[in-house]
Structures are given as structure tokens and as C-alpha cells.
Amino acid sequence: MRLQSYLLDQWMPGEGPTRDLVNPATEEVIAQTTTAGIDFAAALHHARTVGGPALRAMTFAERGGLLKAMSRALYAKREELITLSSRCNGATRGDSKFDIDGATGTLSHYAYIGKTMGDARFTIDGEAEKLSSGARYVGQHVRLPRPGVAVHINAFNFPAWGTFEKIATAILAGMPVVTKPATATSPLTYRMVQILIEEGVVPAGVLGFIAGPAGDLLDHLGPQDCVAFTGSADTAARLRAGPGILERSARINVEADSLNAAVLGPDVGVGDDVWYTFIRNIVKDMTQKTGQKCTAVRRVFVPEAIAGEVVEALVDELSRITVGDPTVSGVDMGPVATAAQLRDCRAGMALLSEVAEIKCGGPDAVSGVGAPEGKGYYIAPTLLFAANAREASVVHRHEVFGPCATVLAYSGEATEAAELVAMGQGCLVSSVYGSDKAWMSDFLMSAACWNGRVVVCSKKVADQTLPPGMVLPNQVHGGPGRAGGGEELGGVRGLDLYTNRTAIQGDRGLLKKILGA
């Protein structure tokens, strides 16, 4: 497969030598790509001047209709996309569905929001407020779409969902998009964009796609552009220092890495319903997408009195996981996505093992079931244990972006649990298991502000609690501090990144006629 970028409403192969992209299950080359020679300045200008005006002329309902059509076109090719995802990205069928259905589901959710927002083209923010002694002179806040381009840069782990959850919010807000998936897993995104173009779903200038390195793309950001970035904290720091952001104030939203926590409260006993949900969620988080989920749990805090039982139960579940080529029947977990990713995971596990004991798995090479001898980027689900949570400081600093978590013992006090969660310096999501109201209140009041989302699993909802790693379009996704300080999704809240709030002061009657508020 020779990938191409789609910019200026045309496919562009790039020039010169290409980079090989490989199937991480077998190391076979599956695609080549390059972006050399592509004029990114022209691509951004085209989106701003052709796609932007077209979208801003549409009502929310019409933009919602466009998202619905995108969702339908992709859903019609669901089986093809699932097969491609397994072939290109080492994802099991379940992992592929998680990514692809997440994409179509989020498009569909925002299509519905668009429908409910009706014939407006922008949003009114709050009531008009009287600004003088008379009733006539008022101030009214509005949110108008930014007349720029939304540049989306995504991590390798969700080439479908990551791309389309961002596209859904930007398009509904009224901004055209240029999207760049991580190069390593871009074949799936390429095919999805190709489907949309083949089906003629997207109006001119509304969607651009980059199949490969971003080159000088971000140097051309203007004052009304914005960047939604998902990836590592290191790359985020580099992007934040770019001239478009520092000098021209293009807006940036960052979704970075995170040492997500799961906390077991002291009232949960072995064999309770809450216990089973706790164990199930941790195993799911560690093994789904081979642990390559920004929301996967990395630190598991358990009262010291029950730590042995927790480790035993998790080791028992994890040792049943079959690692191998995801296209082979019976395989539960595929490889990590790239050779670099495998190197990082192995080095990270070795680092954690300096302060925590490996209870199962570990950094050694494993061969994948059904994979050619010595091929594929396989690693075992790995659980570590540290008896003193506070002293295992590297566990609170270093993210192993793979199937790896550390169980850390604590006293059982809510305040200590909250302090330990905060040692991660900001998480996307944490989950907490327990039904004691006073304990839960103490925990939440201290710990919630260190997280973008907190999943509380208590007795009465133990059978309904969704795995914390699952991001929902109507709940915010993002987190403070180390997690990037960003926020995406959350229903209509997700449109904020793509709109400017302006306070308009003037004659109430005139403003009412113009704004319809």
C-alpha cells in the first residue's frame, strides 16, 4: 500500500524516499509513505479559505448531518476496516472494534448533538446582563467558530477513534480540519479518509489528511488556528514552543501521558461484587490494545491487609492471556505497535523492577503465538508489586505504555490514597472501588481535582460500572498537569476549543435582532 496525503482536495504522494510501515505481528512491510515536498502552508490556507466559510455557513443541524453521513459511510465498511486494523496495527478483533466503533459512535453522537442544536450557527453563552442603570444597555457573551483551521495530531494507539473524536467536535463547531495520525499506524486512517472521499461525503476544504511526518506544518499556524494534540509529554513540550503558538497565540489542547490509578477502598472484601469488577477492570485495562491506552491503569493502590490477595487474583487472570498474532484464533492480546515501543516497554519494566517486584511477565522477549519465529513486537502482561507505595517513586513518574501495572500497598486511609494518586502529577482517569460514604467523600474531595475523570464503583452499581479506560463522547476526556492540562469531548463542551467567546456590549434590541438571543 502506498499511502498518500489528502490536501487541497487532492491526493498527494509526496516526493523522494519513503518510510516503510510494518505489521507489528509479523514485521512484514505493509505500506510506504512520505510527505516530503508537500506544501503545508498552502494546505492550511486552503482549509481556512474554502472549508471554513463552507462550514460556518451551515447550521449545527446541517453540520450534524455531515457527521452522520461520515459515520454511515465508515460503518458501511466496518468489516473491511476491522480486518485492516488487525493486519496493520497488531490489534485483535476486539481492539479493532473498540477503535473503529469508537470513531463511528462518536461521529454519530455529535451528529445527534448537532441535530438538537438546530438552526443556529453559533452559540449564545448565558443571559444578556444589564450594564447600566437603564435596561437597554447590555452585554451578551457569544461563542463563534474560529475562522482558522483545526490541526489534529494523534498518537499511534487510536488511528480511528483518536482521529474522528477530534474531527467530530471541530466540524460541529464549524472549523475545517487537517488531521495527522501517527505515521506508524496511519494506514487505517488513510483508508478511512479514502472511503469518505470516495463516497463524496465531505465538502471541499473541510478535511485534510497527512500520511506521514508533519514537516513544517506547525510553523504556518495563524492566530485563529488551533492544534489538538495527543501524544507524549515530550512532543507536546516541543510543539508548545513553536512560533505559531508562542508568537501568534494559536490555541493548543494537549492530551499527554498519564499514570492513571485504581484505588481499592478498605471496605471491599475478596469475593464482593465490587472486588470482581475491580479485578476485571484492571485486567481489561492492562491487556486491551496491549495496554497502549492513554487511559489504562498504571498504578493500583490496595490496602496492605489485602495486597497479597489482589496480586494473586491478578496474576491468575493475567497468566491466562494468550499473546500472539491477532489474526490467529485464540489470541487475546497482540503485539505493541512498533519496535521502538517494544524497546521502551522493556526498558520501562526494567526500570520499575528496581523498586517493585515482578509478579508475572517482565521485560524478557516472548514469542507470539502464530507469529513467524523471532518476529513481532510481543511482550507479556506484566504485574509488579511494591510494599511501600510512597517509596516506589519511579512508579509515580514513569509511564510504561504497554501491558504493565504496579500494585502498591497503602494504609487504607482515604487521605493517603488521595495523596498517592496526586503523586502522578495529574491523570486522565482514576477509578475507586468502595461503598463507605465518609471514606469516599474524603477521597473524592482531595483526589478528583487531580483527574479529568473519576470512576466510582460501589456496591449498587458494581454490575453497571464501565471500564475506566473507556472514553465516552458525553464525558470530558483530558486531565490536569502531566496529562497535558487539556480537555476534549464532554458533549457540547468539546466545541469550546474551536470557538472564541466574545462579549458583545450594546443596545439590547439591536443585539437581540442580530444574535437571536
Ligand code: NAP
Ligand atoms: P508521540 O511520539 O508524541 O507522537 C504523537 C504524534 O505527534 C504523532 O502523530 C507524531 O507523528 C507527532 N509528532 C511528533 N513530532 C512532531 C512534530 N515535531 N511536529 C508535529 N507532529 C509531531 O506519541 P506516540 O508515541 O504516538 O504516543 C504515545 C504517547 O501518547 C504515550 O505517552 C501516551 O500516554 C500518549 N497518549 C495520550 C493520549 C491522551 O488522550 N491523553 C491518548 C493516546 C496516547 P509521527 O508519528 O509522524 O512521528
